[in-house]
Amino acid sequence: MFRxxxxxxxxxxxxxEIKTPHGIVKTPCFMxxxxxxxxxxxxxxxxxxxxVEMLIANAYHLYLxxxxxxxxxxxxxxxxxxxxxxxxxxxxxxxxxxxxxxxxEEEGVHFRSKIDGSSHFITPEGSMEMQKAIGADIIMxxxxxxRDWANYDEVKxxxxxxxxxxxxxxxxxxGGKQQLFGILQGGIYKDLRRLCIDKMxxxxxxxxGFGGLSIGEPFEEAAETVDFIINxxxxxxxxxxxxxxMPLQILDMVEVGVDLxxxxxxxxIARTGSTLTSWGKINIKAGRYKEDFxxxxxxxxxxxxxxxxxAYIRHLLNANEILGLRLNSYHNLYFMLRxxxxxxxxxxxxxxxxxxxxxxxxxxIGEKRR
Amino acid sequence: MFRxxxxxxxxxxxxxEIKTPHGIVKTPCFMxxxxxxxxxxxxxxxxxxxxVEMLIANAYHLYLxxxxxxxxxxxxxxxxxxxxxxxxxxxxxxxxxxxxxxxxEEEGVHFRSKIDGSSHFITPEGSMEMQKAIGADIIMxxxxxxRDWANYDEVKxxxxxxxxxxxxxxxxxxGGKQQLFGILQGGIYKDLRRLCIDKMxxxxxxxxGFGGLSIGEPFEEAAETVDFIINxxxxxxxxxxxxxxMPLQILDMVEVGVDLxxxxxxxxIARTGSTLTSWGKINIKAGRYKEDFxxxxxxxxxxxxxxxxxAYIRHLLNANEILGLRLNSYHNLYFMLRxxxxxxxxxxxxxxxxxxxxxxxxxxIGEKRR
Numbered sequence: 001m002f003r004x005x006x007x008x009x010x011x012x013x014x015x016x017e018i019k020t021p022h023g024i025v026k027t028p029c030f031m032x033x034x035x036x037x038x039x040x041x042x043x044x045x046x047x048x049x050x051x052v053e054m055l056i057a058n059a060y061h062l063y064l065x066x067x068x069x070x071x072x073x074x075x076x077x078x079x080x081x082x083x084x085x086x087x088x089x090x091x092x093x094x095x096x097x098x099x100x101x102x103x104x105e106e107e108g109v110h111f112r113s114k115i116d117g118s119s120h121f122i123t124p125e126g127s128m129e130m131q132k133a134i135g136a137d138i139i140m141x142x143x144x145x146x147r148d149w150a151n152y153d154e155v156k157x158x159x160x161x162x163x164x165x166x167x168x169x170x171x172x173x174x175g176g177k178q179q180l181f182g183i184l185q186g187g188i189y190k191d192l193r194r195l196c197i198d199k200m201x202x203x204x205x206x207x208x209g210f211g212g213l214s215i216g217e218p219f220e221e222a223a224e225t226v227d228f229i230i231n232x233x234x235x236x237x238x239x240x241x242x243x244x245x246m247p248l249q250i251l252d253m254v255e256v257g258v259d260l261x262x263x264x265x266x267x268x269i270a271r272t273g274s275t276l277t278s279w280g281k282i283n284i285k286a287g288r289y290k291e292d293f294x295x296x297x298x299x300x301x302x303x304x305x306x307x308x309x310x311a312y313i314r315h316l317l318n319a320n321e322i323l324g325l326r327l328n329s330y331h332n333l334y335f336m337l338r339x340x341x342x343x344x345x346x347x348x349x350x351x352x353x354x355x356x357x358x359x360x361x362x363x364x365i366g367e368k369r370r
Numbered sequence: 371m372f373r374x375x376x377x378x379x380x381x382x383x384x385x386x387e388i389k390t391p392h393g394i395v396k397t398p399c400f401m402x403x404x405x406x407x408x409x410x411x412x413x414x415x416x417x418x419x420x421x422v423e424m425l426i427a428n429a430y431h432l433y434l435x436x437x438x439x440x441x442x443x444x445x446x447x448x449x450x451x452x453x454x455x456x457x458x459x460x461x462x463x464x465x466x467x468x469x470x471x472x473x474x475e476e477e478g479v480h481f482r483s484k485i486d487g488s489s490h491f492i493t494p495e496g497s498m499e500m501q502k503a504i505g506a507d508i509i510m511x512x513x514x515x516x517r518d519w520a521n522y523d524e525v526k527x528x529x530x531x532x533x534x535x536x537x538x539x540x541x542x543x544x545g546g547k548q549q550l551f552g553i554l555q556g557g558i559y560k561d562l563r564r565l566c567i568d569k570m571x572x573x574x575x576x577x578x579g580f581g582g583l584s585i586g587e588p589f590e591e592a593a594e595t596v597d598f599i600i601n602x603x604x605x606x607x608x609x610x611x612x613x614x615x616m617p618l619q620i621l622d623m624v625e626v627g628v629d630l631x632x633x634x635x636x637x638x639i640a641r642t643g644s645t646l647t648s649w650g651k652i653n654i655k656a657g658r659y660k661e662d663f664x665x666x667x668x669x670x671x672x673x674x675x676x677x678x679x680x681a682y683i684r685h686l687l688n689a690n691e692i693l694g695l696r697l698n699s700y701h702n703l704y705f706m707l708r709x710x711x712x713x714x715x716x717x718x719x720x721x722x723x724x725x726x727x728x729x730x731x732x733x734x735i736g737e738k739r740r
Contacts, residue, residue, distance in 0.1 A: 036685070036686075036689050036691060037682070037685065038686060038691050038693045038694075040691065040693070041692045041693060041696070042693065043696070043697070044677070045673075045677070065685065065688070066660065066681070066684075066685040066688070066689075070660060070661055070681060070685070073661055074679070074681060074682070080679075080682055080685075082678055290436065290437075291440055291443055293443070303415075307414070307415070307452045308452055309450075311436070311440060311444060311450070312444070312450055312451060312452075314436075315406070315407065315435065315436040315440070315450075316406075316407075316408055318435065319406050319435050319436075321408050321410065322410055322411045322692055322695060323408045323410070323411060323412065323413060324408075325692060326411070326413070
């Protein structure tokens with residue numbers, strides 16, 4: 001299902017391909033977040049035009065709204081949202097364990113819906129059934145995310161339960177067309193990461209999500225943990241850093257060999273007025289852009305940059321006009337997708353390190369200028 | 371600038387063409403509302419695809435945000451918003467007189483900005499300068515809208531002042547490429563309407579907006595007033611019912627010879643979950659559509675109806691997803707534009723009365739079924 005096409009000689013970066021029922025995905029890959037079956041403000045046609053290769057939705061969120069049975073009756077999430085390329089669903093463990101009213105037991109997790117206060121109980125098997133019904137190409141194991149990452153005992157408990165739950169996720173998973181990725185836990189504790197990898201590394205997962213990272217800890221600690229994970233799981237497994245990233249973080253992680261990323265940040269910051277450009281991130285709502293009739297990024301050839309100006313998009317955002325959110329989201333995603341494409345080309349040409357240096361220099365100069 | 375191409379023989383409906391620097395607009399025409407230089411949720415490319423012929427923006431709103439000088443520096447509102455077809459600007463008299471803190475005098479009107487509380491003074495001449503700078507194809511005279519329509523004395527004062535202001539609007543208007551339309555006031559009082567028409571009907575306006583109508587009074591009263599206006603202004607003037615309408619109202623008004631309409635309603639109701647269909651207006655957020663995988667309107671061939679289902683759009687709207695607002699807005703506008711096109715074809719074929727009967731029957735049957 002996954003093959004490595006090219007390994008960089010100067011770094012541990014690698015380029016590969018994930019085969020799915022909805023087509024091949026080239027890695028390193030950045031997945032926009034479509035939690036509820038939509039990348040906020042954008043249509044499936046926009047995403048296709050932007051060159052998105054794979055999306056990630058959230059099974060837990062879709063379970064609450066509109067309900068798994070509706071997505072299933074539509075034929076699949078692909079049909080429901082009119083997106084014919086690959087989709088990943090996250091199980092939503094992370095989101096469930098972030099709720100206030102959660103009770104976990106060996107069998108599964110009890111929680112209350114934030115929407116209507118109703119009680120729910122989700123088991124690893126239930127999550128698998130749910131994700132089967134939703135029909136994504138790649139689905140994620142149901143993991144237990146500790147609530148207090150600084151509490152070693154809780155992280156230990158969560159890691160051990162995540163391992164047992166991983167086994168249970170595999171067992172009702174009859175190896176249909178969907179691929180099931182495991183999620184590795186263990187926080188920043190090497191012994192717990194080791195424990196998790198020792199047990200799960202041998203299970204039949206074609207890829208692993210790195211869970212419990214980039215949740216507030218210093219990035220260096222996360223990077224160290226990623227390094228440890230990568231050194232200890234089989235090379236042929238897809239390496240997926242969940243919830244990351246922004247451009248500079250992605251460069252860091254591609255360099256050590258991460259294949260897959262997802263992050264709501266590029267679209268989230270678009271809606272609050274931040275625009276990604278070759279010269280760093282800018283706050284497009286700032287007064288300095290009010291008479292700036294150049295495109296968001298002079299080096300970008302996206303639909304937005306070809307047709308609209310900074311001054312207009314600034315005006316829209318300052319007037320709370322939805323089109324502003326949409327145009328800025330479109331551009332930021334396009335920026336991310338071109339960025340990933342450039343990374344893949346650089347790996348292919350053996351020039352990733354140079355690409356990284358050039359990109360960072362320019363990006364940082366822009367940031368410092370402001 | 372305006373020519374009547376076809377007059378219906380069974381009704382007073384008429385089809386015509388308005389020539390503008392940005393192309394010819396066929397009438398009867400419905401203009402989507404782009405108050406701040408954007409039709410809410412939609413891009414200029416969407417509007418073009420939908421077949422929008424002419425938009426209406428609001429000079430007063432653009433004056434406050436982003437400021438007329440920015441639109442002017444962009445080249446024109448067309449350039450600013452990337453829309454190369456005709457644009458009308460309303461002067462914004464109606465909006466200014468709806469504010470709480472307004473003081474009117476012969477020279478102009480004092481008001482406070484709702485945005486920052488700053489004081490402003492706009493004169494008829496100032497409004498003309500403003501609208502020239504914005505660069506719309508058709509601009510509207512600056513009128514005085516009474517605040518209490520039931521108060522004869524105030525309506526009389528407003529009507530008389532609107533007439534004097536109309537003269538002042540014409541005088542600094544040097545007959546450039548822009549067309550200036552007058553706005554007729556007089557409320558529902560025949561003598562005041564007569565007074566207004568007698569004075570303004572002979573002024574050099576190629577068209578007239580019907581002001582102070584459809585603002586809460588029974589539709590029959592507005593219709594009677596429109597009838598009176600139309601019977602008393604020269605046939606070759608464009609007749610523009612400001613702020614109307616929804617499909618059935620438009621049919622009523624086209625039948626008596628109105629040429630031009632604008633209304634924020636089709637896009638406004640789209641954002642609150644109402645969808646226009648051949649079988650009447652439906653509330654797409656309702657539970658009955660949760661597993662309805664048919665298009666919004668089975669008889670519609672728009673981009674949304676070709677690609678998305680009621681169930682999906684219902685889900686998006688119920689989850690407060692912006693894409694839901696956008697897809698529903700797109701469809702509703704497409705519905706309005708096809709509707710206007712059908713009206714024009716029917717007038718051209720001499721079958722407007724039959725078209726109206728068929729449309730209404732179907733539209734009403736649908737409404738009653740629910």
